[in-house]
Amino acid sequence: MIRKTVHSHAAAVPRSIDLNRLLGAIAGTKRYDLVLAMYREMESLGVSPNVYSLNVVIGGLCSSGETELALATLGKMIRIGVKPDTVTLNTLIKSYCSEGRVDEAKKLAENLSKFGIESNLITLNTLVHGLCLQGDVHGAVKAVEDALEDGVETDGFTYGPILNRVCKAGNSTLALKLLRYMEERNVDVNQVKYTIVMDCLCKDGKVEEAITLYQEMETKGMRVDIEAYTCLVRGLLSAGREEESKEILEDMIIKKIPFDLVFWNTFIDGLVKNGNLKDAGVMLTETMVKIGMKPNVVTYNTVMNGYCKKGLLNEAREMMEAMVTSGCDPSIVTYNILIKGFCKCGMVDAGLKLFHDISEQGVVADTATYNTLIHGLCQSGKFDDAKNILREMLSRGVAPDVRTAGTLLDALCEDGRLEEALKVFERFKSEMVFGIGIYNIIMKGMCNSDKVDDAWDIFTTLPLKRLEADVTTYSILISGFCKKGSMSKADMLFKEMKAGGHQPNRWTYNALIKGYLREGDAITSGELIKEMKTGLLGKNFKGIKP
Incomplete structure (x- = not known):
């Protein structure tokens, strides 16, 4: 079919122009195998390729992950006297960067002048993006500085990846400096970049500077969206500044800012972490309802978890009842929170009863459920019951993890039941990879049982297990x-x-x-x-x- 198409076009019209257009049209369908097949057919017919057709081929090869073959095509391009252009080299640079081969991309960018080609903004932005993906912020900054010296103008896309990487690294001081530098150079700085830096400042505890950015956004007429408000409220609550957070909330209600559940869950989580369970409960049951927001399972779980950590189990159960009444179905995480609360207060039997109740209702317990029960039973000295729960866990096909093993092993060893611990250890050893922590538990149990030589034998095998x-x-x-x-x-x-x-x-x-x-x-x-x-x-x- 390809041969027939090429022959018909070759006979009817000026071949190089029409066939090159056809090649580009096929590339638009993302069928790069057809692009290569057609290109080879064009070669066999003696149709001379030009920079456009070869760019299409190189682009297709790069999109197919064949960067080396694309580079070989560049070599052929030069040999037959077709001069590559910026598109050619930018395509290759982008492909190298997407494969994490940034050093090769840099070398190619540095050799642009050999082809008589000047790097442009696309070259710079592609290279900066690749360097930032590898975490090389210094390399990205140097690339920008070099480009500026060469007269290449920058834009928001140039600095965006650098700003993102700096913020992810938690360097709020550098992030703020970079934002100011962008403004000095009249680079477009939108609300997204302000929000990213605000979030970084808040996470770094620099709430005052974050508030300054928020005020600047309002002064400059930027749209302060729900993401920006969420960052600011999270920062204020983390700093214990609840009253200011509530003032922000009131301001948002007046301005009719569209809320989302992420904002409310963030606010309630902050109140819970500050120990203000009363306001967290009111916000969930009253404030959200007033403005037409329906709490989800995460909202309820957050408040319930706060109650359980304080030992307020009745309040936690009431919250779950309110949750069910509102039409929000509890998740296994909800039940795990309550079970953990019971176990923490020494009410392991109540935790077991809840576990059996939800099992009868068809709720499938997960690894965290079983781990919580095993830990609670071990803490109460009910080792046989803990082992029974483990057997039930295995029989139901729930996979134990290192925490399961560690909890049971530590409890048995501390109680002087080394032989039982060793049986459990052997049972788990074939199913999971143990870190040094598990071996420490076993060695400690051996030493406490006057079997230090056995512990020494394990110690000498650690290098073989690639453990330090x-x-x-x-x-x-x-x-x-x-x-x-x-x-x-x-x-x-x-x-x-x-x-x-x-x-x-x-x-x-x-x-x-x-x-x-x-x-x-x-x-x-x-x-x-x-x-x-x-x-x-x-x-x-x-x-x-x-």
């Missing part, structure tokens, strides 16, 4: 060897620990000092006390507990 011992690991083993009276091994680990850059903590020193005292070595104990006081622990030293 931390301060806790060393402290556990040092304490274990000290209790056993193996001070030479404890001292060896102490030296290895410090050589590896791990700073000993109070636990480490206490174990060693007591160990040497038991051995009658008061001199070494005294040296360690001195090191502990004047060196690593400084002013926090409060002596050794007997």
Whole structure:
């Protein structure tokens, strides 16, 4: 079909012009395989390619992820005497950047002059975008400075990626400087950029400067949208400035700013975090209703979570009842909040009852549900019940995670039930990748059960598991060897620990000092006390507990 189309066009009209147009039309359909097929057919017919047709081919190759083949086409282009233009090289630079090959994009941009081509704004913006995606803000700034020296004018798209990256890095000082620099250069700075910087300032605790930007937006006639108000309110509430947040809210109502649930959930979350549960509840049940906003499951969960953390379980249950009455269905997160609240208050049986009730209603519990119950049961010393919950979890096909394992292992080890812990450990080991924290729990359990040599065996295998011992690991083993009276091994680990850059903590020193005292070595104990006081622990030293 391609051959027939090319032949018919070649016979009817001036070939190079018409076929190049046809090539461009096919490229517009995104069928790059047909573009390449047609280009090869044109070559076989002796149709001379021009910069337009080759740009179409290079663009198609780049869009198909064939950047190297596109670069080879550029080489061929030069060999046959077709001079590339800015479109050619910008296409290749964009392709390199999208593949994360920014260094190659930079080299290509630097070599533009060899082809007699001057870089333009598109070249600069493409390169800046690629550099910022890789987090190279300094490289992006340098690219802008170099372009300005070469007479290339910048625009809002030039600085946008840099501003975004700076704000994501949390550098509010630099973000504000960049915003002011853009304004000095008369670059279009819209409300989106102001909002991004406002958000960065608020997250950095610089609420006053964020308020200044908000006031500037109003003075300059910018549209302050709901995203900007949300950022500002979040910042004010994080700083504990509730009254000012409420003033902003009243101002928004007067101005008839369209609200969204993100704003309300942010406001209520801020009140809850400040411990102002009363106002959070009023805002949910009264204020939102007055202006026609319907709370969602996140809104209710936020307030319920606040109640549960304060131990106000009756209020939490009343909130859930109000939630159901309003037609908002509780999620598993809602039930998890209540179950966790019960367990935290020592009401594990109430948590279990709620768990069984929702199971009968067809609500599917998740990993967090089971983890909460297992933790609560372990805290209450009900280890057999915790293991039964684990069995039920597995039988229902709910996947346990590292927290599940850690909770059960830690509780069993602390209760001296090492053998049971080891069985659980072996059960989980084949199903999940353990970090150093889980191995620390097992090694501590072994040391507490006078099996420090078994703990040592695990310690020696850590490098094979690609795990690095931390301060806790060393402290556990040092304490274990000290209790056993193996001070030479404890001292060896102490030296290895410090050589590896791990700073000993109070636990480490206490174990060693007591160990040497038991051995009658008061001199070494005294040296360690001195090191502990004047060196690593400084002013926090409060002596050794007997």
